[in-house]
Amino acid sequence: MARSVGEAKTGELRIGLIASLSRGTLRCVIEEFLLGHPDVHLSFTEAERGELLSLLNHREIDVFIATGTNSLAIGDTMVLDEERTYLAVPSNSHLAVKTQLTWTDVEDETYLVSKREAGQDIHDYIHRRISDLGKPVSLQWHRLGHEGIMTLVGLGLGISLIADHWRGVSYPNVTFVRIGEADERIPFSLVWRPENDNPALRRFLSLARVHAKGAASSLSEVSQNRDPWP
Numbered sequence: 001m002a003r004s005v006g007e008a009k010t011g012e013l014r015i016g017l018i019a020s021l022s023r024g025t026l027r028c029v030i031e032e033f034l035l036g037h038p039d040v041h042l043s044f045t046e047a048e049r050g051e052l053l054s055l056l057n058h059r060e061i062d063v064f065i066a067t068g069t070n071s072l073a074i075g076d077t078m079v080l081d082e083e084r085t086y087l088a089v090p091s092n093s094h095l096a097v098k099t100q101l102t103w104t105d106v107e108d109e110t111y112l113v114s115k116r117e118a119g120q121d122i123h124d125y126i127h128r129r130i131s132d133l134g135k136p137v138s139l140q141w142h143r144l145g146h147e148g149i150m151t152l153v154g155l156g157l158g159i160s161l162i163a164d165h166w167r168g169v170s171y172p173n174v175t176f177v178r179i180g181e182a183d184e185r186i187p188f189s190l191v192w193r194p195e196n197d198n199p200a201l202r203r204f205l206s207l208a209r210v211h212a213k214g215a216a217s218s219l220s221e222v223s224q225n226r227d228p229w230p
Contacts, residue, residue, distance in 0.1 A: 012041045013200040016052040016064025018118060019188060020146070022168025025081040025215050026065055026188070029208050036207075040200045048116060056193060062201045063192040067121050067163075075193045080208055081215040082185040083164040085125075086176040088153045095159070096175040103129045103180065110138045110158035112149050122161050129180070150174050163188070 013033075021027045030042070045052070045061055052064040056075065069079055087106065089095040095106065111126050113119050123139065130137045140158060142149060149160050154173035163186050167176050190208055192201060 010039045011198070011200045012043065013063075013198070013204055014043045014045065014061040016055060016061045017044055017046045018049060018052065018067070019065050019163075020166045020169060022165065024083065024165030024168075025211050026165070027168075029080075029204070029211050032207055032211075033204055037200065037203060053191075056191065059193070059196070062196055062198050063190055063204065065188055065190050067118055067186060067188055069187050069189055075191050077192075078190045078205070078208060078212055079187050079216075080190050080212050082187045085179050085184055085186060086162050086164065086167060087179045088150055088160045088162055088171075088174050088176055090153060090156045090159075091173045091175040093156070095177060098177055100178040101180075103133060106159065106179070107133050107135045108138070110140060112140055112142060112152050112158040112160045114145060114149050115141050115143045116145055125186070126161055147171075 015030075019026065021030065033040075034042070045055065045064075047055070049066055052061065052066070055061045056064060065080065069077065087095070087101060095101060095109075098105070107130055113123050113126075119141070123141075126139065127137050142152065144152070146162075146166065150171040152158065153160055154171055156173075161179070162176065165188075190205070192205070
């Protein structure tokens with residue numbers, strides 16, 4: 001039993017989330033890990049960044065993923081991917097018929113933002129983009145999670161910014177449209193404690209590094225061969 005745990009054939013890996021697993025690089029890493037380590041039990045905790053940091057420090061989770069490159073210096077980090085940005089817009093609006101939007105197209109729209117995790121990051125991101133155009137930002141805060149915000153978008157109350165991994169989930173009367181230029185992306189990083197000697201974590205991180213290199217390579221190719229705007 002000890003040998004099996006040491007080789008990550010059994011054991012447990014505890015992952016913290018403030019992101020969707022509906023699509024994206026993290027989902028690919030988890031799928032490959034499950035194939036290679038079917039007897040390792042995976043447990044997931046969805047919480048806000050502060051709580052995940054506390055759980056990580058108390059060894060109640062092994063690793064978590066969050067937006068940004070993590071400047072908190074609380075552990076080791078790895079940029080797993082830099083995802084494209086999209087706007088969630090009502091499917092019956094004039095914005096939904098476009099294949100790509102510029103920030104000028106949506107400078108007068110009302111933005112819906114969650115007061116929960118990533119809400120402040122989203123607020124700051126939108127504020128920078130619209131302020132660069134010399135326009136005030138029309139923004140509404142709501143004490144709702146991602147699904148609640150998408151419901152409000154579907155009701156026609158505004159639009160919202162999302163990263164690519166959320167597009168694996170569909171919502172009534174909501175369409176996702178690419179926003180910004182090809183190199184406009186949001187980084188997502190894995191965070192873990194360097195002294196954590198869980199073999200399952202080490203195997204997971206090894207897989208993550210392979211996928212992170214692949215994602216970085218794809219991003220480099222896109223930046224070198226940027227398509228013209230449609």
